[in-house]
Amino acid sequence: MPFAGFYAAAPFAWRVSHLASDFAMAWFKGWSQKDQRRSRTVLLSGVAGLAFIGVTMKRVPPGHVGLIEDWRGQLLPGMYDDSGTHWVLPIVQHPVSVRVYPVKKKLVKEFTTKDGKPVEVMLQMKMAPKIYYVPEIYLRFGRDYGRSFLEQEGAIDVNSVVSQHTFDELVGDNADTEDIVDEIVSRIEDAAFFHKIKLRDPNIVFRDPNADDDEGP
Structure with missing residues (x-):
């Protein structure tokens, strides 16, 4: 029972209240x-x-x-x-x-490639604020600053880079994919530096949002 502790403590509280009442009556007597x-x-x-x-x-x-x-x-x-x-x-x-301790945040969102195809981007990293700038960060992004930063600043940078590349360059077995990831990370790090947020262990993955639909049961 969620209130079992309350009911168990009720007799004790009743005795304490009566003792306090008896003490007050004895104290004020006369x-x-x-x-x-x-x-x-x-x-x-x-x-x-x-x-x-x-x-x-x-x-x-x-x-x-x-x-x-x-x-x-x-x-x-x-x-x-x-x-x-x-x-x-x-x-x-x-x-x-x-x-203020590093916390892992993740953003999963679909973007449109240069050739007009949807691509799902999974963006994940650890984030921590620079302590002296916590008030500014809170006013700009709120208490959950990490998620808000990725949804606002991070999504803009990802969209800017993804829109310059085709679907096959992002999802396919392409040698340039690592360079594309590095470009996105660099842009996000610049934005984080501007907003006084520290980043660690960035990870970006491109996926086909329709891949599961094509697979059999």
């Missing part, structure tokens, strides 16, 4: 009504203060950098690492965590 009201006010204020602190203090997940975005979608100055906590005002601000 006090004047004025003193009891003052003490309750102080107690409630303390509980509310602790609850507010718990809501406003946020911790950055390991391997991420923390940013704070206001209600207008603008980032506040500063970044936070995963070594501690930082303050966030509820409602008007919300925390954003961006991964």
